[in-house]
Amino acid sequence: MGTIFTSSKNALPKSKRPVTNPKTLVFLAVAVLLTIPLNYAFGSITLILFTLYALFTAKKQDFSFSIALFMPVALFLLMAASLLWTIDFKSTLKALSKEIPLLIIPVVFCIIRLWPKQQRDTLKFYSWGMFIYALFYIARAFIKYFETGDSNVFFYHDLVTKDVNAIYVSVFMSVALFYFVAKKRKRKFDYLALLFLFVFIFLLSSKNILLTDILLTILYFLFWSPASKKAKWTFTTVFAVAIVIAGYFGKIKERVEVELKPNTEQAVKDMGTRAVTIAQAWNNETFSQNDYFNGTSFRVYQIRIFTEMMSEDPVLLTGYGLNASLNRIKEKGDEHNVYKGDETHRGYNTLNFHNQYIEIFADLGLIGFLVLMVMLGINLKNGLSNKDFVHIAFAFLMIALFLTESFLWRQRGVIFFTVLYCLFNKELYSSVIEKERS
Structure with missing residues (x-):
């Protein structure tokens, strides 16, 4: 009877399962990344399409699991678990919906087969896409300048809009920049894109990202570039001098002065208020409604209230719950006026910590902090092991960015980080990662 059933089963036409097209996977992965600066709806749609395509074309033999891909999932599970102890259930539940990419993107990368060429093509098309974005932003700035005569349209948030955020766009552009920096056989258009992206990042005036980009670029030419030793040091010297000159005359100089000398005439003129020094931010018991915190002094103030919160509340291991620390930040703001x-x-009492390390510690406690550190450690270790400069640059870029931004607590940030983290840390189907980039 069993033999008859088996024979009959074999005789029936097998249902055809869609075959995964590598080009389609690359297209959808790039689409997810390139829609991040657009309205949130576009990013959600492309992420859904990417996920559905991977699920419908998945094959058992393509499945692969690794600790690296599990770590974002573990972070999401901890976020979901914080619903059990959060001090603000409604805020935690609402924030959890933005963090779903931490769960679904690693699952997608677990069930797809990823070849080195697919990884390279994803980075290539993404990088050229960012170059087109930069062209668009510059063209729009020129139009605004001719209409208003205001040169500020070429800098910082005015260049890309405050909603998209100049710091976030700097990060998006930086990964593209490193792709062109590390490309072995550069053509004229590659050099053009590299130079244009660097100038664009400079105009965005994010001090942290710009400094990180400069250091990583110098390190590449000193230790990864195939150029002669003399050419390396010549380039490094000229590059460093050019950066210093450009910074001295540019908007960067103004922003650095405001950070390091908050009581300068420029700072007071911009805000029309009394600027708070770093020492005052750490020591003053109360402030006035006319006190202005620059970026550095405000982050010092936030570190201070974080230490106060941790000493006052028994939440060291678990935190207050995802996005729930905002309630305590507000209370602290009222306390310090x-x-x-x-x-x-x-x-100031409605702003989050603007520091991913402190943010995750406050919301998810020591456990969440350790999960994040393990994830960043794996990311850096794999980049160094593979000797992939773009991966290494991405790892250091995220470590630096997390010092000044709660990047993973924003939809654009969590999608960008998780896609590239999984792209770089997914075990490639080829046993040896090809070193040459097309």
């Missing part, structure tokens, strides 16, 4: 905002400006 920081600026509470008005109809046009947000108050």
